Amino acid sequence: MIFILSVCILMMTTVSYSGGSDVDRTKPPAPKPAPSVTLPEIQKVKLSNGLQVWLVEHHELPTVAFNLVIQAGSDHDPVAQPGLASMTADVLDEGTKTRTSLEISEAMSSIGASFGASSSWDGSFLTLNTLTKHLQKALEVYTDVLTNPVFPQKEFERLRKQRLTMLLQQRDQPVAIANNSYARILYGDAHPYGNNPSGSESSLKALNRDDLAKFYETYYRPNNSTLIVVGDVKMDQITSLLEKALEGWKSGEIPAMTIPDPKPVEKMRVYLIDKPGAPQSEIRVGYPALARSTPDYFPVTVMNRMLGGQFTSRINLNLREKHGYTYGATSMFRFQKGVGPFQAQGGIVTEKTDSAIAECMNEIRLMHDKGMTSDELDFVKKGLVGNFALSFETPSQIAGALQNIVLYGLPDDYYQHYLQNIENVSLDEANRAAQKYLDASHMDIVVVGDLSKIRSGIQALHLGDVILCDLDGKPLP
């Protein structure tokens, strides 16, 4: 009896647990109701020197992240001085009135803090990530670097030499060659976006430390910056520390600057750059397209996600999953403060370079001419909506979202309306965006690869005039 009983229990257990037979594998399980996303609550304080401080509390881990966003990036490089903004950021933490370069880095590493200054096209950034228990020590050094930099001549010379060597190393890297040349070809060297944000050999040689100090004096000002703080901290903890530490940092007049509109591409040309022996060709296709402020931001984002903005995009499924030409091909609109480029791109096996270009151009033309289907629109919108739920998980994601609002002057409730803005994109709007912004006849093509193997195939596509360029994207004589 006992034996039989126990078998019974076992069987019941098995049935209630396994029930393998009742799994219907023929269709995927339907999602449950979507969870609600809690958006970060932004607390704001303005310090007496005019600096805006934005805080999002996040107490999951004992860390705090700071990101001072300065509204001047490589877009502020004078045409004759490419590399100025990025060199300023590089040398910023190399010495203050009371601390040497090594003392600064030792102070931060002894508390395990990561710290640094950097720049992008749209801004400059001073970032700090520290364990909460070391907050005071970390902030002391962070604010010292921000307010008392001396741009020592010796450190400037060292970093300039380092930078010049880095430019030399970029000549080994097909991806860097393609990106730099593509920018120069689209924008020309009279536009900030046409230059390498790291600078050129001649611009770096002409720079001196006073140029950096002047850039800092002009743009690194409280009224030109916002401090974003995310982490295990409360507003009153930091404001008292900051008020005192930033007392001597004063607002100033910020010179107005407008980023010029780039010239449109008149007609398609094909620019070829030789990299003998390269097993792959790096391809870039596009034109100077849109600024972040475009009213078409949402239709364009939705449309591009289907064209080349996700793994299951038309371009990637064609070039990778159907033809095996590449490890991955994508397209993107690089929304910046000024008019940023559209680019379709990929690394293509040398032997299939021409076929891949042809397929890529076909996908762009097809989207332009016929648009997407309503099923595709539905698919893309659902993906963007679902992905939004994943966007505020970590302090660094939250900090990134805030940086977006700060840099591009988006409304504070931007993320409250984000989902609605995605949902609102109609098929008509998405397809109008494709017609308006994917005109292949006004795009350029840049290819970096082994010309002895790819040139004739590309010429046979008859896409436009073929122009040979050097490794900087300058036409060869």
Add this chain to the structure above:
Amino acid sequence: MRRLASIFFLVIIMSAVMLSQINIQFEQYKLDNGLTVILREDHSAPVAAVVMMYHVGSKNEKPKRTGFAHLFEHMMFQGSEHVAKGDHFKMLQEVGAVINGSTNSDVTNYFEVVPSNCVELALYLESDRMGFLLQAMTQDKLDNQRDVVKNERRQRVDNVPYGTADEKIAKAMYPPTHPYSWPVVGYMEDLSAASLDDVKEFFRTYYAPNNAVLSIDGDINPGEIKSMIERYFGDIPRGKDFERPQAVPVSIPKDIQMTFEDQVQLPRLYISWHSPANFTREDAVLTVLADILSSGKSSRLYKSLVYEQQIAQSVFADAASQEIAGLFQIEVTAKPGRNLGEMKTAVDSIMHQALTNGVTQKEIDDAVTQMEARIVNRAQTKLGVANTLANYYCQTGDPNNINKQMEQYRGITPEEVLTVSKKYLTQPRMLLSIVPAGKTELAVGKGE
């Protein structure tokens, strides 16, 4: 009294380097078919990370089939009996999931980060490819992904300056029978040779529930998810046991010196020694040494070669440890006009100091503090936690080692660093010179 005083002293010392400890609560159990499940409830965001890790990597490959574990990883995304080709990606991208797979020498990892209402979809897809992959396998799929993987190799290795250095080092440091002697991505000719039969055999041997761990972290209801896991995975049959590659002592009898030309502007020197496997105390000690040598501006190698002398563009030291062996490596790139003989002399001089006079307690404490920050940061994402739990399960047998990560760094003294450094870094080593084409005079042994 004296005794009391000394105890007090000890406490002070300990609190000076007292480290915050992460505390990750999780539940672990096994299904009848051997699938290990690790669950951690974390409702901080409406997100769940689903990690499926198989304890198989390139070290399980057969000779002449290098790169196969990674090629196989690609095949896992090509659909299964109930999931048509292309649908795996489509279904997940439609819900906004972030997904990928990765392969190293020891494990193969698949993950889906999903909005928490879509966890069941991830389980459905993971279970279908674990239970029903071969029913949908075709030669076309294999040929297509073989091309994709060859392109991946071009993108990451062949079209990258210095890209083949690592595989040259592995080939020279390990005997040809050792599974770490070949690259994870494999050689082109072996990728070409991989057949459909290889795919089937590999799947049957290694892709069984008893060789896998399902690790989920996020906004989940444990009771509900356990019954889902049982429903989707419970019926998949257990696989046969197989033999795992074992750690065998490996050494090189004398120094190896090699030179290769590449399409590069600057010469680069790689110095490699054999070192211990991962998750060992000695590995932790060497990791601390590597930090002291090259992490941050004040680190010994960086400060001397890059900051002060300015003869090198960059220098990195790394205790690159894996499941059954490790390599301690130093990589130094010369500034224009410098040769690798000069780099070797400069590195040797710093290493000689470290191996003679040792390092300071302050340097050790700073390195350990940085380690602590790295460990805390890795716990930021649910994916980071689920991955770390799965990895500790596969490679140490105990996921709870996630909460003991700092322990292996505790109490490291200058004496211990000196002892371990001498044990490994005075052994024969490999010196690999990669020089610009036509400039072999820049290699070690030429320009000195």
